[in-house]
Amino acid sequence: MVEAIDFRNAMSLLTSAVNVITTTGVSGHHGFTASAVCSVTDTPGTLLVCMNTSSRSYVHFIENKILTVNVLAAHQQNMSQVFASKLSSEERFEHGEWTTLMTGAPILKETLVSFDCKIDQIQEIGTHAIFMCAVVAIQQNTNKSGLVYFNRAYHQVGNEDMV
Template identity: 65%
Template sequence: MIEATDFRDAMSLLTTAVNVVTTKGESGIYGFTASAVCSVTDTPPTLLVCMNQAARSHAHFSDNKILSVNVLGAQHESISNAFASKLGSSERFEYGQWTELVTGAPVLEDALVSFDCVIDDIQQVGTHSIFMCQVVGIKYAEPQDGQHESLVYFNRAYSRVGQVDIT
């Protein structure tokens, strides 16, 4: 049997993009930092987002049934930390500039890319919920100085990866 700590240590060596996942609706406005986000299919465009069921905002995401996945750039480390902290929901949104697309879920204006989604299905697996999210809107950021740099998480620390746009 694999111990949870051994599994977490092994997973820390899987490089992941850093995202802030947000929601807004009758249940309120909430967000959290997530690395467990991936593409499921492009027809229809669908993302998978995992969230701990013990998270303070879990019920609000389930109730609102919408979310946006904001892929963070290298300049967003403070935003990632704010949304991973014990700050209150409204305090978290004081970091960054926010707008909306189709669903009304908050979209970070200068995220590398934001996916605006409707939650189609929620599955419970162990301690987490898996949100199956149909993408209904996409917003790209303009590259800064001709280059995009992504904020990634590896071995329990932030790193940056980038690509210079050749135009």
């Protein structure tokens, strides 16, 4: 069996997009920063999102059954840090500009792209849950540079001058 620390160290070398995952419902807006997001299929458009089940927001995502994957642009590193911080859910949403699409889950403006989703299936494995999410709307923006996480640090990819 691989030790957890060895696994985490190895995974730090897997470059990942930085995302702010959001939901809303009767208990208010909630969100967290995640790199564990992946395309499953394009027919129908489906993403998977992994979330720690001990997160204070976990129950809200389960109850709401909707979420948005906000893929951060290079200039939005501060939003990643805000949504990974100990700030309350209300305080987190005081940062950035927000809108909505079909589900009503918060869409962060100026991202690379936002995927508005309904959570179709949930599977718990170890410390995390996997949300299988049907994409119901997409908002793509004009930003050309993305934010990635590699070797425990943020990096910019892409080029603002790209057409």
